[in-house]
Amino acid sequence: MNLSEQFHETAKKFAEKPAYYFMGQSSTYAELDGAISKFASGLEKLGIKQGDHVALLLGNSPHFVISLYGALRLGVTAIPINPIYTADEIGYILNNGDVKAVVALDLAIPLVEKMHAFLPKIEHYVFCETKPNSIVQAEIENLTVYPKMKSFSEVVSLGELPFHGPKLQEDDTAIILYTSGTTGKPKGAMLTHKNLYSNAKDVGVYLKMNNDDRVVTALPMFHVFCLTVSLNAPLVSGATMLIIPKFSPKEIFALIKEYEATVFAGVPTMYNFLYQFPEGNPDDLKSLRLCISGGASLPVALLKNFEQKFNVMISEGYGLSEASPVTCFNPLDRPRKPGSIGTSILNVENKIVNELGEVVPVGEAGELIVRGPNVMKGYYNMPEESAAAIRDGWLYTGDIAKMDEEEYFYIVDRKKDLIIVGGYNVYPREVEEVIYEHPDVVEVAVVGVPDPNQGEAVSAYVVSKNPELNKEQLLEYCKEHLAKYKVPSSIEFIEELPKNTTGKILRRALKAQVTQTVGK
Incomplete structure (x- = not known):
């Protein structure tokens, strides 16, 4: 299939049922x-x-x-x-x-x-x-x-x-998705018919998607998160897509209310915009049975604030283009754990390994690797890069993660984003989670900057809703909640964080900005 x-x-089976609604038009x-x-x-x-x-x-x-x-x-x-x-x-x-x-x-x-x-x-x-x-x-x-x-x-x-x-044939290449090219030129991940079908089917089953669901399709369709979760899985399940050309908090609230949407999928930035939207009415979202977050780590403070305000559960998951993309989701039939990307979905294995490829003890950080029918067959015309990414059937994700006793996984950070301060490991997400807890902070991104004494130092870029908040106050707050070596050496207040078209914060753009400043 x-x-x-x-x-x-x-x-x-569902010939006369609406497959989608789009700007007042529909199709069976x-x-x-x-x-x-x-x-x-x-x-x-x-x-x-x-x-x-x-x-x-x-x-x-x-x-x-x-x-x-x-x-x-x-x-x-x-x-x-x-x-x-x-x-x-x-x-x-x-x-x-x-x-x-x-x-x-x-x-x-x-x-x-x-x-x-x-x-x-x-x-x-x-x-x-x-x-x-x-x-x-x-x-x-x-x-x-x-x-x-x-x-x-x-x-x-x-x-x-x-x-x-x-x-x-199931191993024929169905789609080539070019990665965002965080290092060098973009690479084309070859996803087969088997990859795409298995992930759409398994995600649909895992999220209990059915023909009664009306799924908000607001993520960009050219992005793998939307392709599987908001397009392929609904169409495989007989659900109805509510297609919106471009994300807008005002239009999202109106769309969900008008069509009584049941599922919404978005990246953390979308949830932040919805939470901060002054006219956001919890009653407009009462039809939702599930919100799904992916594409980047969802700050725990934002998750709790959103759920408390709108009375709807967010299930955070994890995926990457090379895995079609989903490998983990918080289960719907067991307790959801804030800060966790959940457990392995059907037919997919996740494990945490050290630099030698050996499984690490429970609770210890290592690289997340993935195996399953959803894993790509390689990068287009790049045999060496393919061999480096897929070893013995396992896809090496480049993400640092850990697993608890109940086999829930937690993303610690991207391997390449790790900041080493005087020999100590600092994960940007850990610092970001603390700063997000401050009531005046809307968004934050943390990057490593060159430091002549410590090798690297921690730098934070903050969007605040309180013009009176200053660097000294936020630094004092950080010192109360973080070990000394994790406290930012610099804090920069900016109007908006750089993001890609899916709303994912671009740390590399901030890092480039820091490097240029340091070089002057």
């Missing part, structure tokens, strides 16, 4: 299944065949869902790309990923015109209409890229029903 086949079966499962097949057939008519690579340069929309599942049905490898990347970033992925066709919003046509001369492998550009077709037609007829262009509706109209597509 794979996602395309499972969706087709689900569509037969049967209608969506037909659109997916016609798009897949249309791609085939353009000469796209099984094994080719098609990039999706799209935001949250039905276009993304139809393009993704259409590609999967045709046996094509889909490569989702963040549409706000720069031309250089997009160009690197398109070239490195051997892309043959691109599906993009018509808003990206100027970017395509600028880039296409440097992308000789690309044979087709399919643009999704956000403006009337006559306007778009007038805009593109004189472009040099015009002969390679087709509208999304044209491709769908080329398609024929019924369309079943080729026989898919």
Whole structure:
């Protein structure tokens, strides 16, 4: 079984049930299944065949869902790309990923015109209409890229029903997800049909997702967290997606209330924005049975404050692109432990090892490694990096974690973010958790900075809601709750922390800023 086949079966079972709502429009499962097949057939008519690579340069929309599942049905490898990347970033992925066709919003046509001369492998550009077709037609007829262009509706109209597509093998590459490239160039994690289907199915079962659920799909669809938890798992389970183009606290509250949503998934920054939103009404969220957090560690103070204010439980989990992504979730049938990423989900093993690959004692920190049907088959065209990441069937995550007696896991920090102060290990998250407890702090990020005496020192960047709070007061607070070597040597108040498009705080951007300042 794979996602395309499972969706087709689900569509037969729940033919007249809404598959999604999007900006006042909706589609039944049967209608969506037909659109997916016609798009897949249309791609085939353009000469796209099984094994080719098609990039999706799209935001949250039905276009993304139809393009993704259409590609999967045709046996094509889909490569989702963040549409706000720069031309250089997009160009690197398109070239490195051997892309043959691109599906993009018509808003990206100027970017395509600028880039296409440097992308000789690309044979087709399919643009999704956000403006009337006559306007778009007038805009593109004189472009040099015009002969390679087709509208999304044209491709769908080329398609024929019924369309079943080729026989898919479970180890065929279904999606290539490019990592955010925290070190060097982005790497393309190859996820197979087995990887994606198993994780979507197991996550759906673990979270008790069913056809009565209405899932808020607000995370970016091009990101693996959304792909599995807010898109694939709902569609496998027969649930209804409530698609929102862009996260907005005001719109989230309104959407949940209007459609009586039952599941919301977000990153910690989203929960912080919802918690801080002045007009946030707990009654608007009363239909939610579950909130899911992932993508970064959720501060315990924020978790407790959010749950107390809105009377809804947050289940924190853990995953990474290379594992499709989910490996852990806090279980729904046992006590949830604040600060924990939960226990291993179905069919997935997690364990903590030392530098020699040996399992460490309970409660001791080490590297988290993962094994299961969700683990990627490697990085695209990067055999050495693949061999370093996957050893003896285990994926080495690069995250420092520990496990308690009940096999609940806790992320301590990223291995590369560890700060060593005079020989002592300082984990940024530990310091951040303390600072988050201060009532005037909205957000905080901690990084290591060069220090001539200690090797490194701790530096904190803080967003405060109280303009009267000063560095001295916050330092005194830290000294009361942290060992001396963990207390920040510097505290910088800023208006906003740098984040990526999923809302994840970018420590590396702060670290680069510190390094540049120190170098002057």
